[in-house]
Amino acid sequence: MSILVIAEQAAGQIKSSTLHCVTAAQKLGSDVTLLVAGSSISATTQEAAKISGVTKVVAIDSPSLSHQLPEVLAPALVALAPSYSHILAPATAFGKNLLPRVAGLLDVQPLSDVIEILSPTQFKRPVYAGNVIATFESKDKIKLLTIRTTAFDAAPMGGSAATESGDVSSLGNGISAEFVSEELTKSERPELASAKIVVSGGRGVGSAENFALIEKLADKLGSAVGASRAAVDAGYAPNDYQVGQTGKVVAPELYIAVGISGAIQHLAGMKDSKVIVAINKDSEAPIFQVADYGLVADLFEAVPEMTEKV
Amino acid sequence: MKILVPIKRVVDYNVKVRIKADGSGVEKANVKMSMNPFDEIAVEEAVRLKEQGKATEIVVITIGPAVAQDVIRTAMAIGADRGILVQTDSPTDLGGVEPLGVAKTLKEIIAKESPALVIMGKQSIDDDSNQTGQMLAAMMNWPQATFASKLEIMSDRAAQVTREIDGGLETIKIGLPAIVTTDLRLNEPRYASLPNIMKAKQKPMETVTPDSLGVDLSPRLLLVAVADPPARKGGIKVESVDALIDKLKNEAKVIG
Numbered sequence: 001m002s003i004l005v006i007a008e009q010a011a012g013q014i015k016s017s018t019l020h021c022v023t024a025a026q027k028l029g030s031d032v033t034l035l036v037a038g039s040s041i042s043a044t045t046q047e048a049a050k051i052s053g054v055t056k057v058v059a060i061d062s063p064s065l066s067h068q069l070p071e072v073l074a075p076a077l078v079a080l081a082p083s084y085s086h087i088l089a090p091a092t093a094f095g096k097n098l099l100p101r102v103a104g105l106l107d108v109q110p111l112s113d114v115i116e117i118l119s120p121t122q123f124k125r126p127v128y129a130g131n132v133i134a135t136f137e138s139k140d141k142i143k144l145l146t147i148r149t150t151a152f153d154a155a156p157m158g159g160s161a162a163t164e165s166g167d168v169s170s171l172g173n174g175i176s177a178e179f180v181s182e183e184l185t186k187s188e189r190p191e192l193a194s195a196k197i198v199v200s201g202g203r204g205v206g207s208a209e210n211f212a213l214i215e216k217l218a219d220k221l222g223s224a225v226g227a228s229r230a231a232v233d234a235g236y237a238p239n240d241y242q243v244g245q246t247g248k249v250v251a252p253e254l255y256i257a258v259g260i261s262g263a264i265q266h267l268a269g270m271k272d273s274k275v276i277v278a279i280n281k282d283s284e285a286p287i288f289q290v291a292d293y294g295l296v297a298d299l300f301e302a303v304p305e306m307t308e309k310v
Numbered sequence: 311m312k313i314l315v316p317i318k319r320v321v322d323y324n325v326k327v328r329i330k331a332d333g334s335g336v337e338k339a340n341v342k343m344s345m346n347p348f349d350e351i352a353v354e355e356a357v358r359l360k361e362q363g364k365a366t367e368i369v370v371i372t373i374g375p376a377v378a379q380d381v382i383r384t385a386m387a388i389g390a391d392r393g394i395l396v397q398t399d400s401p402t403d404l405g406g407v408e409p410l411g412v413a414k415t416l417k418e419i420i421a422k423e424s425p426a427l428v429i430m431g432k433q434s435i436d437d438d439s440n441q442t443g444q445m446l447a448a449m450m451n452w453p454q455a456t457f458a459s460k461l462e463i464m465s466d467r468a469a470q471v472t473r474e475i476d477g478g479l480e481t482i483k484i485g486l487p488a489i490v491t492t493d494l495r496l497n498e499p500r501y502a503s504l505p506n507i508m509k510a511k512q513k514p515m516e517t518v519t520p521d522s523l524g525v526d527l528s529p530r531l532l533l534v535a536v537a538d539p540p541a542r543k544g545g546i547k548v549e550s551v552d553a554l555i556d557k558l559k560n561e562a563k564v565i566g
Binding site for chain 2: 099102105107133135140181240245264294297309
């Protein structure tokens with residue numbers, strides 16, 4: 001068993017999603033290689049080598065990888081693939097964009113959002129917005145998996161893996177795709193996917209201006225801010241706040257759902273949280289069926305009060 | 311420019327799915343089926359491009375049983391011109407036709423139709439794989455713009471696409487032909503008008519089989535089991551903010 005994990009990194013930092021993937025890889029075997037691909041990544045590679053459980057780091061460093069476009073990166077993974085039994089990537093926008101492209105080139109049927117590894121060939125994953133858990137056995141020679149990060153703990157730091165340079169000659173070129181710009185939500189708050197506390201607002205919040213109530217409570221708690229699809233669609237919050245089956249899946253210690261009714265789609269993104277609090281004026285809202293603590297109240301009174309007292 | 315829009319017939323998003331009594335999959339008998347919501351967004355986007363004079367023809371394709379024709383008619387009522395049904399009785403959600411097989415089928419259709427652009431949903435709400443567009447792009451050696459929230463056709467040879475990524479938005483420029491997969495914010499699909507629903511019935515539809523296209527749809531993944539997710543028990547209602555804070559501090563111990 002020889003496992004390749006594709007690291008997610010940006011701006012010189014290994015993203016925490018990578019650490020969860022390394023833990024998933026260790027369920028498959030002890031020979032875990034981490035691929036760090038990007039432009040000017042020597043510092044990132046050194047950091048990656050400290051992740052406990054990684055035996056080797058392969059760094060593919062090229063200016064053409066500055067934005068890690070899948071058109072460029074996927075062919076390099078195809079070149080690496082024959083040495084491995086499994087290739088893992090986090091089930092994030094980065095991993096979901098890249099790994100199926102690799103699979104298409106390799107003629108492999110990948111498994112998305114794996115939440116449990118039963119054996120080197122059997123995996124559990126949620127389907128139907130998390131309402132059904134399916135167990136699949138893969139018959140492909142090489143298994144390609146994206147890993148739901150909330151289902152596996154983060155690997156600790158403290159390792160010292162060997163590093164080597166990967167082959168840049170297999171990187172893709174000639175497919176017309178180029179980065180133009182990015183607009184990243186600037187925030188001092190913890191990252192939504194890995195925060196210990198998340199405060200989320202839904203349609204009940206009513207407007208983008210009112211969303212400040214959610215943010216104030218989040219800042220008082222030092223937490224991340226999330227939103228339901230309804231709130232994002234209505235323009236109350238940016239798209240990257242969305243928690244749900246088609247948005248981000250979170251599992252913090254504490255999830256506070258404010259003015260969120262609890263559509264199936266949303267529940268799929270947060271029901272693995274350790275403690276769930278729901279604040280909603282509708283006592284019949286489905287969110288209360290999953291909440292450990294429910295408060296039937298007008299959020300415009302309860303949230304400022306909580307912000308003041310917490 | 312011709313646009314190909316692959317669509318899928320799935321259990322309606324409002325239906326609470328149930329596992330079949332024999333545990334072989336999800337119950338679909340007497341369950342409302344609809345077009346996958348992400349695919350509806352793809353059809354709408356293609357129709358808008360045609361209305362802007364940027365597209366000339368919209369061809370929709372689906373893979374499924376004979377009744378899957380209904381989603382093709384729905385797409386035609388929104389504004390698609392022509393439909394192709396690749397008929398199979400294999401399940402299209404779990405343990406049957408998989409994204410890899412779908413991508414291979416679409417590759418054959420592209421060879422026949424030569425579209426300049428393929429717009430498709432980023433994932434279907436049954437198997438939730440989010441793979442087909444990326445796999446098809448790989449097989450075609452075309453650029454991919456996944457999770458699109460904005461699509462601008464610059465010329466016959468290029469498009470600019472804004473993508474929803476984890477930290478915010480990313481804009482990329484891609485050469486055409488290419489694959490674009492839709493995210494929720496790309497547009498809000500229209501409701502088909504009654505006259506357009508009637509007109510859709512007259513639009514041409516062709517039925518082919520996977521065999522006639524020379525594609526092998528046999529699954530690579532064996533469906534071993536389906537199960538309900540672990541149930542989460544509801545907790546208690548508290549009467550006030552003070553009571554809530556007390557519980558969080560002293561019982562759950564999740565805040566200091």
